[in-house]
Amino acid sequence: MAHDPARWAAVAPPLLQPLLDALSDSPLAFACYGADRRYLTISQTLADLNGLPPQAHLGLLPTDVLGPELGGAIEAAAARVLADGKPYREPEQRLSRGEWSGVRYLDSSWTPVRGADGEVLAVLAVVNDVTDRHRIADLLGSTQWRIGKLQTVARELAGALTIGEVRAAVAKLGQVTGASRVDLRLLDPVGRSPWPSPMRPARSPESDEATPHRPGSPSAPTVPPQRASVPRTAVEDDRWEWRTLAWPALLAAAVRDGRPCYLSDRAALCGRFPEAGEWAASAAPGAAEQAWAVLPLSTAVGPVGGLYLAYDAPRGFDEDDRAYLQALAGQCTMAVARARMHEREHRQVVSLQEAILPKRLPPLDGIDAAFRYIPGSLDTEVGGDWYDLFAFNDGRIGMVVGDVIGKGITAAAGMGRVRAALRALAFTDPAPSAVLTGLDRLFDATENAESLTTVVYAVLDPGSGALRMSDAGHLPLLVRQADGRARYLDADEDEAATPLGLSEERREHEVLLNPGDVVIGFSDGLVETRDAAITVGLERLRTAVERAPLVDLDTLLDHLVDEMLRDQEQDDDVTLLAVRIGG
Incomplete structure (x- = not known):
C-alpha cells in the first residue's frame, strides 16, 4: 500500500494508519481520499484493478487518473460523504475501460474518516469486484x-x-x-x-x-x-x-x-x-x-x-x-x-453396543480395573469393539478386548455373539489357546467371511502375578510396570496371529507381573490414523503411558485418551481396558 506521507499526516486519525497497515497485505481493494477528493492512499489491489502503480494515484484527482466517467463517479461519491458525513454504499456498476478485458462489475462502500473533533477529514472507499459472480x-x-x-x-x-x-x-x-x-x-x-x-x-x-x-x-x-x-x-x-x-x-x-x-x-x-x-x-x-x-x-x-x-x-x-x-x-x-x-x-448401533457391553466392571479380589469406550463420531460408522472382565472360581481373572471387523448393526450384533461364546468357552476351559481354538471352530461353522474378528484374551492370577495370553490378530497388550516403564506383550513374538475365522494353531505366552503393574488392552481406534502407520501410533501410546501420572486407573485412561485423540480425527471406536495387580 502507498500513501502521500505529508498530506496523510495532516488528516489521518492515530488509529487509522495502523489499521490500513494491517490491511496492506490483504486482497482488500481500498483507497482514501482527502477533503479535496485527491488520493491520500490506495491499496495495491485497487491500484492493480486500475492498471496503474499506487504512486501514480497519490495527490491526483480520480478524474486525472481514471477519466471523466469512472473518475467523476468516484469524486461524486466522495463529495457526498464529505458533505453529509454519512456512510454510503454505491449501487453495483457495470463498467468498461480500455485497460480491462471486457466488462467489469464493481460495488463500493464509502465511510467518513473523522478527526478528534468529529470533523470529516477524509473518505475511505472499499471496492468489491463482483465480475466473477456475473x-x-x-x-x-x-x-x-x-x-x-x-x-x-x-x-x-x-x-x-x-x-x-x-x-x-x-x-x-x-x-x-x-x-x-x-x-x-x-x-x-x-x-x-x-x-x-x-x-x-x-x-x-x-x-x-x-x-x-x-x-x-x-x-x-x-x-x-x-x-x-x-x-x-x-x-x-x-x-x-x-x-x-x-x-x-x-x-x-x-x-x-x-x-x-x-x-x-x-x-x-x-x-x-x-x-x-x-x-x-x-x-x-x-x-x-x-x-x-x-x-x-x-x-x-x-x-x-x-x-x-x-x-x-x-x-x-x-x-x-x-x-x-x-x-x-x-x-x-x-x-x-x-x-x-x-x-x-448410528444412534441405534451405539445403543445396541451400550446394551451389550457392561456398564461397570465387577469388583474382583486382588486387582483394580477401569475401562473407556468412546463410539466413533457421527461421520464414521460405529464398529464392533468390545471388552470384558470376569472371575473364575479359582480366583483367576479373564480379561478380553476385541473388535469385529465391520461396521454398523452387523458388527454390533456379531460382537454380541462372539462375546457370549468366548465367555461360555472360557468357563469350560480357561486356557487362552483353548478358548481361541474353540472360537475358530465356531467361526468356521457359523460365521461368514465378513465376520472376521480380532481378539486378545488373557488369564491373570492376581496372587502369583502370572499372566497367560493368546491373541487372534489383535493389537498386543501394553504393560506399565510399577517403576513407570512400559512394554508390549505379544502372544507370539515371531509371527502375527490371524483373526478369528482364519483358523490356525493358537499359541500362548506367559509373563510374570509384579504388584503395581498395569495391563492395558486397547482397540485400533486409539492408535490408528489416516496420516501415520500404526507402528507410529503404538510408539506414541507407549510414550504416553510412561509419561502418565498413575494416581489411579481412571486418571491414567483419561490421560491416554486425551493424549492420543487430541487434534486427531476419530475414525473409529476407541476401547481401553486396564487392570492393575495388587490393588
Whole structure:
C-alpha cells in the first residue's frame, strides 16, 4: 500500500494508519481520499484493478487518473460523504475501460474518516469486484455447464454422512448458482405428525410464489398473513410458527405451501406481495439481496426443510433455471434424508453396543480395573469393539478386548455373539489357546467371511502375578510396570496371529507381573490414523503411558485418551481396558 506521507499526516486519525497497515497485505481493494477528493492512499489491489502503480494515484484527482466517467463517479461519491458525513454504499456498476478485458462489475462502500473533533477529514472507499459472480450467472445459460455442476454437487452431497456435512456441501451452491447467499433450513425430524394446511395467497396465472406467514429476517420481506382458503387450527399455526421462528419469511412460506418461489427483482416482490412494498421502499438502494429463489425440500412423508438462494442483482428465472434449481433441491433432499438415516442408525448401533457391553466392571479380589469406550463420531460408522472382565472360581481373572471387523448393526450384533461364546468357552476351559481354538471352530461353522474378528484374551492370577495370553490378530497388550516403564506383550513374538475365522494353531505366552503393574488392552481406534502407520501410533501410546501420572486407573485412561485423540480425527471406536495387580 502507498500513501502521500505529508498530506496523510495532516488528516489521518492515530488509529487509522495502523489499521490500513494491517490491511496492506490483504486482497482488500481500498483507497482514501482527502477533503479535496485527491488520493491520500490506495491499496495495491485497487491500484492493480486500475492498471496503474499506487504512486501514480497519490495527490491526483480520480478524474486525472481514471477519466471523466469512472473518475467523476468516484469524486461524486466522495463529495457526498464529505458533505453529509454519512456512510454510503454505491449501487453495483457495470463498467468498461480500455485497460480491462471486457466488462467489469464493481460495488463500493464509502465511510467518513473523522478527526478528534468529529470533523470529516477524509473518505475511505472499499471496492468489491463482483465480475466473477456475473460470469457465473452467464454460464448458467449453458446446459452442458449446468449438467456438469449438477453432477459435482451430487457427488459432494452423496459423500455427506451427517447433516453438518450436508450443510457444508450446500454452502458451495453459491458457486454453482451465482447466489450471494445460500441458506439451508431444516425442520426438526419429529416424524409423521399432522402438518398445517397450506396457506394460499391470491395468484396471477403464472405465479408460483407463496405469501409469507409471519415477520421475517431483515433479508426477507415482512408480509402480513392473508386469510387461508382452508381453515387451520390454532395449534397447527402455533406449531408451524415455532418450528420456523428463525427462518426467512419467504422460505417459511415456500415450505409451508409446498411450492417453489421465484422473485426476479424487487418489483416482482412487490407485485407478488403488495404488502411488502413499504419494506422494499425503505430498504437502502444498494441493499444486497435483489432476487430470490426459494425451494421446499420434501419427501414422501412430508417436508424436511427448505433451500434459500438470494442474489445481489436482479435476474430472471426461465424454465431451464427453474428446472436446474429444482434438481439441486432434489439432490439436497436426498442428502438430508440419507444423513438423517445414517445418524439414526448410528444412534441405534451405539445403543445396541451400550446394551451389550457392561456398564461397570465387577469388583474382583486382588486387582483394580477401569475401562473407556468412546463410539466413533457421527461421520464414521460405529464398529464392533468390545471388552470384558470376569472371575473364575479359582480366583483367576479373564480379561478380553476385541473388535469385529465391520461396521454398523452387523458388527454390533456379531460382537454380541462372539462375546457370549468366548465367555461360555472360557468357563469350560480357561486356557487362552483353548478358548481361541474353540472360537475358530465356531467361526468356521457359523460365521461368514465378513465376520472376521480380532481378539486378545488373557488369564491373570492376581496372587502369583502370572499372566497367560493368546491373541487372534489383535493389537498386543501394553504393560506399565510399577517403576513407570512400559512394554508390549505379544502372544507370539515371531509371527502375527490371524483373526478369528482364519483358523490356525493358537499359541500362548506367559509373563510374570509384579504388584503395581498395569495391563492395558486397547482397540485400533486409539492408535490408528489416516496420516501415520500404526507402528507410529503404538510408539506414541507407549510414550504416553510412561509419561502418565498413575494416581489411579481412571486418571491414567483419561490421560491416554486425551493424549492420543487430541487434534486427531476419530475414525473409529476407541476401547481401553486396564487392570492393575495388587490393588
